[in-house]
Amino acid sequence: MSLNFSDKKEEETVYDEVKVKNELIEQTDDTKDEKANNRDGHFRQLACCLGILCVVLLLAIIGVCVYITAFNHTSEQNQLKENLTILQAVNLNLTNINNKLNSTVNNLTVQLDNLNKSYTALESNNTDLIAENQKLKTQNQKLKTQNQQLETQMKNLTDMLQDMETERNELNVSRAQWSIDQYCPIDKAVRQCKSCQVGWLQDQSSCYVILDVRPPNQKTWDEAQADCKERNSELAVINNRQEKAYIRGRSWNRTGISGYWIGLRVVDGKWTWVDGSDLTEISWIQPETPTEGHCAISVPTNIPNNGLKSVNCSDRNAWICEKKALRLFELKG
Structure with missing residues (x-):
């Protein structure tokens, strides 16, 4: 807008100069020098306006750059905040996972301790079983020896039973004969039986x-x-x-x-x-x-x-x- 004002003013100046030249053809040299000075002042004003315009443009460019930089910085900051939020959520999940892993490790440690105790108990039981097995082997050997002795005794008892059976049969015969003699005595060469013995x-x-x-x-x-x-x-x-x-x-x-x-x-x-x-x-x-x-x-x-x-x-x-x-x-x- 300053540029348009300067152009218009310049046109008015040129117009005035032409008018002055037509009306005052015969001016003195001093008047010409004053006009020349006035013209130089106008040119200096124009140069000043152009400088100011350049400064304004430069400031506008700097402002745009600053705005772009600030915008990029804000975007990066927001992105960083989002990344920070994501990282915090990931960290929380990792913390939970770590706590679960620690709990699992503790449980596994307890189970390992229990397994070690069970293993120790089983080893002790195994030792006892080995000793018991050795005792059983010894007892089994003794039982085999006793069994052989019992078999020998059984054979002897079997022989004795056979002898006793023979004696019992003979005794039964004798008792039968005794019963006959007691319940059926011979009286005058005749055997007469009674319900009760003599x-x-x-x-x-x-x-x-x-x-x-x-x-x-x-x-x-x-x-x-x-x-x-x-x-x-x-x-x-x-x-x-x-x-x-x-x-x-x-x-x-x-x-x-x-x-x-x-x-x-x-x-x-x-x-x-x-x-x-x-x-x-x-x-x-x-x-x-x-x-x-x-x-x-x-x-x-x-x-x-x-x-x-x-x-x-x-x-x-x-x-x-x-x-x-x-x-x-x-x-x-």
């Missing part, structure tokens, strides 16, 4: 032997029971009043006897017969209360009681044995 009394399905032994040959309850077993019998078991009356009625044939052992004693606080049954008629015995270490005797009929008496099993008395009578069948032609 010296035994029969009542219904039982045979009794009354051993009215006087002192000092009397026995305790255990000794009397052992004697009955040797006779293939046991101390008498009384099942009913009739049997009790039968035994009492056929005893007491000799003096010096205060009672006869029968198969009744106190077991676990109860009166129990030798066949395992309990005494049902408690009123039969006096006193009725069971006392450990006591056994029963049959007392004489002239004593006013119910027939049985509780005494110490270590006392000595006579005894009565009982066994089943032999069943005889008549052969019909």
